[in-house]
Amino acid sequence: xxxxxxxxxxxxxxxxxxxxxxxxxxxxxxxxxxxxxxxxxxxxxxxxxxxxxxxxxxxxxxxxxxxxxxxxxxxxxxxxxxxxxxxxxxxxxxxxxxxxxxxxxxxxxxx
Amino acid sequence: xxxxxxxxxxxxxxxxxxxxxxxxxxxxxxxxxxxxxxxxxxxxxxxxxxxxxxxxxxxxxxxxxxxxxxxxxxxxxxxxxxxxxxxxxxxxxxxxxxxxxxxxxxxxxxx
Numbered sequence: 001x002x003x004x005x006x007x008x009x010x011x012x013x014x015x016x017x018x019x020x021x022x023x024x025x026x027x028x029x030x031x032x033x034x035x036x037x038x039x040x041x042x043x044x045x046x047x048x049x050x051x052x053x054x055x056x057x058x059x060x061x062x063x064x065x066x067x068x069x070x071x072x073x074x075x076x077x078x079x080x081x082x083x084x085x086x087x088x089x090x091x092x093x094x095x096x097x098x099x100x101x102x103x104x105x106x107x108x109x110x111x
Numbered sequence: 112x113x114x115x116x117x118x119x120x121x122x123x124x125x126x127x128x129x130x131x132x133x134x135x136x137x138x139x140x141x142x143x144x145x146x147x148x149x150x151x152x153x154x155x156x157x158x159x160x161x162x163x164x165x166x167x168x169x170x171x172x173x174x175x176x177x178x179x180x181x182x183x184x185x186x187x188x189x190x191x192x193x194x195x196x197x198x199x200x201x202x203x204x205x206x207x208x209x210x211x212x213x214x215x216x217x218x219x220x221x222x
Contacts, residue, residue: 042212102154
């Protein structure tokens with residue numbers, strides 16, 4: 001069991017640029033989640049997939065954010081026209097049923 | 112608005128003592144409760160989950176749940192300096208798969 005992996009681990013970008021993050025879940029897990037965490041806060045839910053279907057999106061997920069899980073395996077999270085407020089740790093988690101296991105996260109810094 | 116409340120701390124205990132971490136939640140429909148540990152700069156790591164009222168023990172950790180009081184706690188026995196971290200309480204609601212997190216309690220265990 002290799003666990004949840006995320007790529008890249010760190011990303012520095014300039015305001016207005018687009019960024020894309022990738023998440024590979026634990027192989028047998030059919031559910032995949034994206035969360036965002038800023039300093040001093042707990043993770044905040046962004047969106048959730050069951051297999052390839054995106055079942056829920058948070059109000060936090062503005063129209064600049066899009067997520068996909070095209071074949072029900074890996075997922076991508078894209079942020080268009082990044083803003084300084086997008087600077088955060090982006091966490092991916094996967095589960096088979098209830099318990100969610102987190103990947104190492106992608107730390108984004110928008111200059 | 113589903114809320115999960117935790118004392119931000121820091122909670123300071125000496126090595127070998129019992130650390131008690133508390134969490135309250137607002138949604139009475141909540142069904143599953145999770146404790147994650149998060150070291151600085153790292154992603155959350157699952158410690159325990161609990162579904163039923165009462166106590167659940169796993170090694171040095173005991174989770175306690177009281178649904179009538181909407182209260183969850185985590186006891187860490189024989190605390191070690193390596194237990195120093197932020198402990199996140201997370202709640203999953205009936206019919207949903209997503210987690211609502213508290214802001215976390217920072218625990219400091221001094222040698």
